[in-house]
Amino acid sequence: MSVIGVIGAGVMGVGVAQNLASTGHEVVLVDKDEKILADALATIRHNCRLSRLMGGPALDADAVLAKISTGVGADAVAKADIIIENVTENWDIKREVYQALDAACGPDTVFIVNTSAIPITKVASVTKRPTQVIGVHFMNPVPAKPTVELIPGFHTTPETILRTKSLLTAMGKNAVMVKDACGFISNRVLMLTVNEAAYLVHEGVADAASVDEVFRSCFGHPMGPLETADLIGVDTILYSVEVLYEHYSDSKYRPCPLLKQMTDAGLHGRKSGRGFYDYAGSNRATAAIPAQRSVSQSVNH
Ligand SMILES: NC(=O)c1ccc[n+]([C@@H]2O[C@H](COP(=O)([O-])OP(=O)(O)OC[C@H]3O[C@@H](n4cnc5c(N)ncnc54)[C@H](O)[C@@H]3O)[C@@H](O)[C@H]2O)c1
Numbered sequence: 001m002s003v004i005g006v007i008g009a010g011v012m013g014v015g016v017a018q019n020l021a022s023t024g025h026e027v028v029l030v031d032k033d034e035k036i037l038a039d040a041l042a043t044i045r046h047n048c049r050l051s052r053l054m055g056g057p058a059l060d061a062d063a064v065l066a067k068i069s070t071g072v073g074a075d076a077v078a079k080a081d082i083i084i085e086n087v088t089e090n091w092d093i094k095r096e097v098y099q100a101l102d103a104a105c106g107p108d109t110v111f112i113v114n115t116s117a118i119p120i121t122k123v124a125s126v127t128k129r130p131t132q133v134i135g136v137h138f139m140n141p142v143p144a145k146p147t148v149e150l151i152p153g154f155h156t157t158p159e160t161i162l163r164t165k166s167l168l169t170a171m172g173k174n175a176v177m178v179k180d181a182c183g184f185i186s187n188r189v190l191m192l193t194v195n196e197a198a199y200l201v202h203e204g205v206a207d208a209a210s211v212d213e214v215f216r217s218c219f220g221h222p223m224g225p226l227e228t229a230d231l232i233g234v235d236t237i238l239y240s241v242e243v244l245y246e247h248y249s250d251s252k253y254r255p256c257p258l259l260k261q262m263t264d265a266g267l268h269g270r271k272s273g274r275g276f277y278d279y280a281g282s283n284r285a286t287a288a289i290p291a292q293r294s295v296s297q298s299v300n301h
Pocket of ligand 1: 008010012031032087088097115138140
């Protein structure tokens, strides 16, 4: 039985670990400290219990958790056959993580990069195994989304693509192949939309609820762009837009100042309990950030 190392136990790492464990894989889940890992296991237990309610399969939380062990540092996944990395969308953090993984893991281990926008060839360049580095852009929430973007880097071999596809099939995923261009398909479009939606609120054109209402009611989207930002993580949106802006040197990706302010203020969306909407201990969004009010005003009043 192969062992899959999952690095990063945030929004995506938790979903990837649950998806792998519930499809029979042995998982080692890694993050920076034990507290984050304990919270991640509690989240997986909670999500397994809700799986049926959310339209997924009935899951036995104890059986899923029995497949997941945890650890801190790259050595915890030294014996993994495949790594799926889901750490913060920040180049300095990812670079350090890949250098440590490259030193700790065996020569056959494949590194799967789960990133919103960072080019896979850039990640591969900091390892000594560029032929075994490949991108998989999972969608959120991972267990509920059947399709991923599969992104070979410049040096990725057909064997690495085959090993990755085989794992994805076992996880119940279909893959859309995309060339290695920053933001791939989904986030070249989605991040621009979310950033521009944030500008509408920032400039006082409309409040968050009105922006989302137009996308849901007029275009039939299940969620508006700012609800989507809260689901993804407002900080992750900001970091992704910054990656696109830096990579393409194109002002159309200039990050909205409201995203920066919200990230600094800790309004990271659902995962922090508040973003464009207030989740107040439940998954139901309540009051939305109004137009023309700064975050500090909305926090203070
Ligand atoms: N949130 C989404 O909807 C979404 C969708 C697709 C892809 N992604 C990408 O997936 C990756 C993870 O995103 P997320 O939303 O889970 O972020 P997150 O902020 O929820 O979680 C990131 C996790 O990485 C951990 N981490 C940071 N440095 C680490 C280190 N040195 N070693 C181990 N763990 C470390 C953090 O402690 C945190 O738990 C990002 O690259 C993001 O762009 C996110």
